[in-house]
Amino acid sequence: MKPGSLLARHVAPVPTSRRWLVPMAWFILLLMLSAGMGQLEWLFRLVEPDVREVIYRRAGFFALLGQHVMVVGVASLLAVLLGVGGAIAVTRPAGRDFLPLVSQLASIGQTFPPVAVLALAVPALGFGTLPIVVALLLYGLLPIVRNTLAGIDGIDPDVHEAARGMGMTAGEVLRQVELPLAAPVIIAGIRTSVTVNIATAALGATVGASNLGDPIIAGIVNGNTAYIVQGALLIGLLAITVDSVFERLQPASQA
Amino acid sequence: MGEGRVSPNWVVLSLMLACLAAWLILDAVSVAPNRIVPGSAYAALEIMSGWPALLLTAPMLAVVVLAWRPDQQRLKLALATTVLLLALLPLWLSAATAVLVEPSMPQARVGIGPSLWLLLFLLLLVLIELRTRLALSRSMGWCLLLPMIVSWWLSLALWLEPLALQREYQARSAQFTSALTMHLVLVGAAVAASLVLAALLALAMRRHAGIRRAGFGVLNFLQTIPSLALFGLLLAPLAWLGTHVDWLAAIGVSGIGWAPAFLALLGYSLLPMVRNIHVALEEVDPAVIESARGMGMSRRQVFLQVRLPLALPIVIEGIRITTVQAIGLTAVAALIGAGGLGTFIFQGLGQAAMDMVLLGALPIIVMALFADALFGSLSERLRQGGTA
Structure with a gap:
């Protein structure tokens, strides 16, 4: 039994080039819209005929998009490293003691609303980008930890036994059996984490980070719907692009 | 692991040591004369010449000792001590407030410092861990929070008027x-x-x-x-x-x-x-x-x-x-x-x-x-x- 074959069974038999068509389309649309928002002035004029300025110009959309992706990217990357690493650590014999606490913490923590986590990070860390990255990291950790634990826990003990019987070391069992088998569940956790973080990062505009939430907040404050639509469109597109990437990554087992 | 010896409960042990460190090192409260001026922060040991703070370290040390050789009895004792600690925190805060806020400062605001927040969080984790180890029911777990809630409520009603959160609430x-x-x-x-x-x-x-x-x-x-x-x-x-x-x-x-x-x-x-x-x-x-x-x-x-x-x-x-x-x-x-x-x-x-x-x-x-x-x-x- 080649360990790779365990995973191969789950992957949908669509050719790779075709599979990435949808995410690519969303991505190109996102880039085109960020670059060419100014060209659509006539359209936003229809939405807001009376205001002087219909295109948000306090910062370029590309820069805002970049900052948004940057913040979410850094936080998510750290969350994946810490979350998967932590979950692996507490499922090893040496860390087993911490397993009940960590899994309970991960499920209790999920009931904390993301806004509240963000709001609590600011008194602790001040304004700016740092509290957002920390808040997103903390909040993003939970679904990843929870799903990694569930994924590793859900593996049939017989499979484990067989792998050990074949003479695999503990490290090999982890890399070649446990992680590939748990991958779909882990990826589902990362997907939830990143999607929620894209939405929560937009709220960062209220604590002084500049990102795609900025036009929305500015629009709400000034009563300028065109700004809101621009921010909302780009955040929505970013969320859908990322989500569709994960949809391709994630094998078919889905409710 | 020798025969007849129980291995320490590392989770409770490390959480409690973190509690001790947070309590002794970080700032516990801050006092500001009014809403605008930033406050000055105090560590627990600096208040009331330190002895009530040291008094609180005794139960923490007790839990550390109990977690070193845990059996059913000792874990129960550790649980009771943790519940006691959680109930003592607001009382300590009340005492600290009484000492730090002089009557000449009617607008004074007492802020809860990182040490107390961290302690609250870590102690609740200890509580969760002990509840799981002792296999207590969910409703029993909620009952364990009662002493803490009563203690906070009592302190807020009687002594903690200068607490910034309380002032903020009373204003609106x-x-x-x-x-x-x-x-x-x-x-x-x-x-x-x-x-x-x-x-x-x-x-x-x-x-x-x-x-x-x-x-x-x-x-x-x-x-x-x-x-x-x-x-x-x-x-x-x-x-x-x-x-x-x-x-x-x-x-x-x-x-x-x-x-x-x-x-x-x-x-x-x-x-x-x-x-x-x-x-x-x-x-x-x-x-x-x-x-x-x-x-x-x-x-x-x-x-x-x-x-x-x-x-x-x-x-x-x-x-x-x-x-x-x-x-x-x-x-x-x-x-x-x-x-x-x-x-x-x-x-x-x-x-x-x-x-x-x-x-x-x-x-x-x-x-x-x-x-x-x-x-x-x-x-x-x-x-x-x-x-x-």
């Missing part, structure tokens, strides 16, 4: 009550409406595969749109409706306010609700239905007496997810003028008044935890009743 208690009510009303309305709509939708989905595919497609899509964006996008159409349709304007529909918030909450609530109701109705064992039909039950009876009771725990699970999610999203709705506790968060962030942020954020977290516990235990109980 009427506003707080109405925000809390608005929050609960919005969440309740959205969850109730989504329950009804989702039930209808799920029933339609059972009949037609086409509706099922389209429905889940749309709802999944909706769920990926960030809340801030959806709230924002609903502003324009509702503003238009509010100005062009008279009867809608009469009931208060406008771009800003409860209408877009309610619609967005409803949209987000539908997916988890529909999914759970759908799963609940689908997953009832066909053999059970078969035998019910065999007993001569009508379709209606099968639905009401067999399917529904079996599905109820999963439906309540859906209500739990939806309610917790709606409590958090309603906080965001404050940005579009829907009111609710989020108002304090965003106003506080705008004025850099962190105690006001806490005044909004803490009740939201408590509400979410409470809703989670309530519906969680309800569905658990129904499930047990169903299998018994």
